[in-house]
Amino acid sequence: MNIIAAKALPAELPPQHRPGPSPLPMAEPDRDCPLCPRLVDFREECRARHVDWWNAPVPNFGDPNAWLAIAGLAPGMNGANRTGRPFTGDHAGHLLYATLHKFGLAEGDYLERADDSLRLNGAIIINSVKCLPPQNKPTPQEVKTCRPFLQQGLSSLPNLKLVVALGQIAHQSAVKALGGKLPKYRFAHNAMHRLPSGMILIDSYHCSRYNQNTGRLTAEMFEAVFEQAMTLRD
16 A cells, blocks of 8 residues: 555644644645545545634554554544644653653653644654544554554654554554464453564553552553663663
8 A cells, every 4th residue: 555645734634733844744644635535535524614623534643763662552633633742732641752752762741732742852753543543443444554654653653663562553553564363362451562573662652641549550650661662671
């Protein structure tokens, strides 16, 4: 599948919904990517209801020289789909960016908007599915259709050593994007997998509001994933 060249941002978007240029422009779809009909229909519904939101495939965010890639699932309705930046504007971003700050992988202020001063150092976020899915649940076919963008993004990072996958769907897509095969690599929180290419993959429960509120994922559990990543890098 060919990567589709991205279009310029619409001028009517407010600054907080206009993310900076992608660090990996070669791995981004067009704003009007036509590849998943269900997601296209939902995108058009969102554009009609929320004319000043991003409402488009969400670009990668972070350092193009990253050694660590974070594979997310998909944009959230009131988060990345609204602001245009991964994990920005919803509950999941608070834990993710606080953790990245703690381990020196982020700097600046996270103000839940795309035009704040937040920057990532040595890390990048690449979602497994670029567009908002209804009820935050992409279909297996949508995950598969979007995988070339994940694969292109990961392969475009010259210093990449390690990938953290947030949730089982991201784990499965990252394994396939990195040349591994399922079910050999089974998802488990803080599990480490060495793929045939030598790339290391670490799993984490997704930092969603639901997982945090139910206690499935605590801040300490999440930090342990990145502590292991820092150790393996060294």
